Amino acid sequence: MNIAQLLKAKGRAVTTARPDVKLLDIVTSLASKRIGAIVIVGEKGELAGIISERDVIQALAKSSEAALEDSVSKHMTREVVTCQESTTIDEMMELMTQGRFRHVPVIEDGALIGIISIGDVVKNHIAEVEMEVTAMRGYFATG
Secondary structure (H helix, E strand, C coil), rough: CEEEHHHHHCCCCCCCECCCCCCHHHHHHHHHHCCEEEEEECCCCCCCEEEEEEHHHHHHHHHHHHHHCHHHHCCCCCCCCCCCCEEEHHHHHHHHHHCCEEEEEEEEEEEEEEEEEEEHHHHHHHHHHHHHHHHHHHHHCCC
């Protein structure tokens, strides 16, 4: 399975924000939408960064509550690892494990078309394993 198939099943909605948004607004959005990351985009919709719960915690640890008044650009991750629709789920699992991050924007022809979380990858992996177990049980029952 690849990312295109995963996006087809889960949808392509991506929460985005501009770099000048205050960190407090980002925190509010993360909490209200029950998500773990927001993609930061520039004026033309281009990928500028990503802000995750982990980035917020690091900002608060460094600057206390004063960080909440900063623009998100001060605390976002600028070097964002991305993937394409053709990326396989196995490649995505390896990428996320090695990079120790949980959210990967999907970019196709320079445009942001989705986001994949570790939860999406794990959910898919569990479904595949359950299908294999069911197939094996059927095989042994008829064998």
